[in-house]
Each structure stands twice: as structure tokens, then as C-alpha cells.
Amino acid sequence: MNKYQYKVQGVDYEVEIEEVEGNIAKVNVNGIPFEVELQQPINAAKHPTIVKPKVEAPKPVAAAPVAAAPAAAQPAAAAGAGNPVKAPLPGTITSINVKVGDTVAVGDTVVVLEAMKMQNNIEAEYAGTVTSITVGAGESVMEGAVLLTIG
Numbered sequence: 001m002n003k004y005q006y007k008v009q010g011v012d013y014e015v016e017i018e019e020v021e022g023n024i025a026k027v028n029v030n031g032i033p034f035e036v037e038l039q040q041p042i043n044a045a046k047h048p049t050i051v052k053p054k055v056e057a058p059k060p061v062a063a064a065p066v067a068a069a070p071a072a073a074q075p076a077a078a079a080g081a082g083n084p085v086k087a088p089l090p091g092t093i094t095s096i097n098v099k100v101g102d103t104v105a106v107g108d109t110v111v112v113l114e115a116m117k118m119q120n121n122i123e124a125e126y127a128g129t130v131t132s133i134t135v136g137a138g139e140s141v142m143e144g145a146v147l148l149t150i151g
Contacts, residue, residue, distance in 0.1 A: 085150060087145045089115050096111050098130050108124045
């Protein structure tokens, strides 16, 4: 697996190339998986294809009650039960206006995301209780990344 570090318009990206088959590359950008279609297949003689054995996905487990904990203590991959609030575009988290256990209404600003020198208010699309926060202030996120979950 090849790892690369890039900086695009001041935002750091860590790119891991997992596998290349023909003109499809499986990559992870800041931990988010993507399948990238190449304009031309890479010469197989120069770049051998890495084949990984298929691993069965873990079966879902019922969520235990979530204790109130600081957002920094929760790993980025953790997600609470409920509806995810996702980043509409790539950017940097400038503030998180809620904490786990807070009750939010539809339209409440829960996160502020800076993208292209503009502050974007990310609003709750659902009413409920914040069950998890998966990002921290100052963290760079990609489009579609789960910011928090409302149950």
C-alpha cells in the first residue's frame, strides 16, 4: 500500500493507494474510501496489482447507552445511533456548537465549517438528541464525512 501526503489550497490530505485493477484504483483519502477511475490503465508491468482476500463485514451490534463524554475522547470512526449530519463540502471545522446529549431542533446550527474562506453554518436536519460527535475543531473533513449523529 502506497501512502502520500498532499497539501491542496492549504488543506492537508493523506492518500493511501490500496489496490489498482485496470483503470480503477481503490484509495483512502484521510481515511475515507474512494474508487477512482483512471483515464488510462496503469502499465501492469510497472505497477503490480495488489489483491487482498475478501473479509466478511462485521455484523451490527445493538448500541449501548451513550454516556456524555468530551468529543475529543471519541474516535473518528465511532458513530452513535440516529441520523448522521454530513459535511456538504470539504473544509475545516471552526466550531462545534453542541455536545453529546444536547437536544437540537430542525434548523439549529450544530457545526461551523470553513470552506474557501467562507464560514458555512451546518444545520440540524432532524430534531433529537446529539448521540455522537465524530470531529473536532480545527479538523479537516471531506465532503460526505459524518460530523455528528442525532438520535
